[in-house]
Amino acid sequence: MQHIRYQNSVMQVEGISVSDLASRYPTPFYCYSANAFRQQYRRFADAFADFPALICYALKVNSNQAILKILADEGAGADVVSQGELLRALAAGISADKIVFSGVAKTSTEIAFALECGIHCFNIESESELQQISQVAVQVQRTASISLRINPDIDAGTHAKISTGKSENKFGIPWKLALQTYQLAASLPGIKITGIDMHIGSQISKISAFDQSIARLVDLIAQLRELDINIQHIDFGGGLAISYTDQDIDEQTLLAEYAAVISRYASALNCQLIFEPGRFIAGNAGILVTKVIYVKPVEQKTFLIVDAAMNDLIRPTLYDAWHQVATVIEPAEYAATTTVDIVGPVCETGDYLALDRSMPKVAAGELLVLHSAGAYGAVASSTYNSRPLIAEVLVDADREHLIRPSPTHQQIIDLDSVPDWL
C-alpha cells in the first residue's frame, strides 16, 4: 500500500500522519487516499486500454461525492443499484450515458427516472423486470437500452454471502433461459437490446470462475447473433479480489491474469467492454482509524475495546472478513506480542473488528488503523446503539478535507418525530 504506510515510524496517508489527523478529527473516522483511488482506477483502465472499454465504478462500495468526483475526473462511468446512487453519480458529474443500472428490484419510479436521465443501459435481472421496464418505457415514451444479467451457474469460490453467480442466488437470469428471454425482449415495445451482462460475486481470485462464466456469455452472444439479436456490449461485472493482508493476493498479477482472459475473448467479439469494479478501486484506498478505550484481560484472552464498532464496519461480523490491524505508531521490530480480540462498544457478541490477532502490547488511548476499509465500509454503516455515522476524511498529497462530517447526537434525535397526542 504505497499511499498508506509507515513513514518515520508513524502511519501516514499520503503526506499526512494519522496521529495529526486524529488530533483534528475525533475517532473513529474513515480516511481515504485520493491518489490510491486514482492509481487503482488507472491500473484497471490501462489493463483494457486496447479495447473500447467503459469502466463503471460500482458506487455501492463507496459513494461519497468527493470520491465520485475523483473518479469522474479520471473518466469513470458508474454502476448504480438505486435511484439514490443514480442521483449521486449525476451530482458528481458522471454523465448519464456512462451509467448502467443494476439490481434485482428496480421500481417503476426508479425506471422512469433513469429513462428520463438517458442512462446507458439497464441490467435486467428477471423476466418480470423486463416486462415492467417495457411498460414504463412505453408510458414515458422512451426506449430502454437493456442487457440481460445472465446467471452462469458458476461457483466464484468466494464467501457464500458475496457469491452471486450460482443458480441458487437471487441474481440474474438462468443462462439456460437466456435465449428465450432475449427473444421475449426483442418482441417487447420500448425495449432496445444492447448488451449482455454478468456479475458472479466479489473478492474473486479464482480466474477460472471468470473464464468459465465469460465462456457461457460468449457462446450466448454467438447464438443471439444467429437470431439477429446483435449484442453491442458485454458487461463483465465487478468482483476482482484485492489483497487484505499484503501477502495473500498479488493484485497486479491477478489483474494481469484477469485482463488476459478477457482479451482472449474480446478480440473476436467486436463489442464494447463494460466493467463494474468496486472493491478493486476502493478497498485499499481507505482505512478506519480507531482508539483503544480499554484493555480487558480475561482468563483465556485479552480484549482491546476500541471506539469503532460493527455499526461502523460490518464486514468482519457479516462476512468473516479479515482486516489488517496496525498501530499508528510503528512497533519496534522485536516488540513482544499478545493475542487479542479487537471489539467495539456495541451491545452484541458479534461486535468485533478482528479476532485472535497477534499485536504488540497496546495501551488505552492508543490509535489503531484497520486497513483495506475503503470499500463496503462507510456505505454499510448504521446508527445502531445511537452511534452517529462516523466522519470521512480525504487526503490528497498534503491536503486534507472532511468529506463527510459526523452528525451530532442532537441531529440524530431530531430525525424522530413525536406525535402531539403523546
Ligand SMILES: *Cc1c(COP(=O)(O)O)cnc(C)c1O
Ligand atoms: C457489488 C457489485 C459490483 C462490484 O463488485 P466488487 O466485487 O466490489 O468489484 C459490480 N456489479 C454489481 C452488479 C454488483 O452488485
